[in-house]
Amino acid sequence: MNVMRTGILLAGLVALFLAVGYAIGGQTGMLIALVFSVGMNAFAYWNSDKMVLSMHGARQIDRAxxxxxxxxxERLSRNAGLPMPKVYVMDNPQPNAFATxxxxxxxxxxxxxxxxxxxxxDEIEGVMAHELAHIRNRDTLIMTVTATIAGAISMLGNFAFFFGGGDRDRNGGLGMIGTLLMIIVAPLAAMLVQMAIxxxxxxxxxxxxxxxSGKPMALASALARISNAAHHVxxxxxxxNPATAHMFIINPLSGRRMDNLFSTHPATENRIAALKQIAGEMGGAAPQAQSSGPWSGGPARPNKGPWG
Incomplete structure (x- = not known):
């Protein structure tokens, strides 16, 4: 189903690029936009995951x-019936995670x-089980491709500002008004694409x-703590790179900028309420008292704290 949705998304984005290209540069602009969009879609399908990981400075780790x-x-992947994914760590003080x-x-x-x-x-286990669920549900394809394309759509607004409006005849009479509209519409289009998925x-x-994970309340507790931290860290x-915000388990943006338009997550309170209901269905109990973090000094020192 997500493969079909991705195909529809890509086709729609080609149409959007054509429209923006025509608004900026007439038929020539539309042709350039067509070539660019086809190449970008192909690149996004094969390389968007690497781009997103690189954007966030993620480094791959192994068992050693x-x-x-x-x-x-590895254990959660077996529980999910998945092959072992690559594992990355981002040196970032804000607690968060994503899959790609x-x-x-x-x-x-x-x-x-x-x-x-x-x-x-237990909280980390709940978070990583959530991310593996995205992989099993095949959400990561559309999530990652959308992150790349949403950023590109926003970039079109900048192109419109620099290259549009200078020649009213060439851009079909839209002139400066049309260019300003595209500057506004392009980020909004990116936002709508993300909100739709x-x-x-x-x-x-x-x-x-x-x-x-078998621990819905640990995930609920993690969501609460991550959401609280995201407002302060x-x-x-x-x-x-706000176009990647939808990939994280909790919106990582501070909300102090217009970039918070890219916030697409459901309210954390509603997600926690749903998890409490799931816990009831599974016979789960209330959240356990919070323990200290899994280790001190970051991921390179795993033999301290509850991990040890």
Whole structure:
């Protein structure tokens, strides 16, 4: 289903690029936009996961670098019926995580150092189970491609500003008014693309993640703690790349800028309420008292705290 949705999304974005290209440069602009959009779509399908990981400074780790965290992902992957994904850590103080990849065979999960140092073992397990659920649900293809394309749509507004409006005849009479409209419309289009794919996806991944880990209330507790931290600990790389915000388990943006238009997550309170209901269905109990983080000093030192 998500493969079909991705195909529809890509086709719609080609049409959008053509329209913007025509508005900026007439028939010539439309032709350039067609070539650019086809090339970008192909690139996004094969390389968007690498781009997103690179944007956030993620570094791949193995069992030797962090045996407890790596073993956790391996065990949860077996529970989910998935092949072992690549595992990445981002040196970022804000607790957060995301999954990426075009299919389960080419998937990766990434967690921030803030997540690994500030949440309990069970909470981290709940978060990573949620991310593996995205992989199993094949959400990561459309999530990652959308992150790349949404950024490109926003970039069109900048192109319109620099190259549009100078020749009223060439851009079909839109002139400066048309250019200003495109500057406004392009980011809004990116926002709408993200909003169209995000809300139900998170609820579904929460449910599947609770089933994979068997600890819905640990995930609920993690969501509350991550959401609270996101308001106080700025994620500089996410602020610089707001089109990737929908990929994270909790919106990483501070909300102090217009970039918060890219916020597409359901309310954390509603997700927690849904997880409490799931816990009741599974016979779960109330959240356990919070323990200290899994280790001190970041992911390279896994033998301290509850991990040990």
């Amino acid at each position: 670098a962090s045996p407890d965290f790596y073993d956790m992902i 990849g075009r299919d389960p065979e080419h998937a990766a999960v990434a967690a921030t150092s803030g997540l690994l140092s500030s949440l309990s073992y 995000s809300r139900t996806r998170e609820y579904s991944a929460d449910r599947a993640g609770a089933e994979i 700025e994620n500089d790389t996410a602020e610089a």
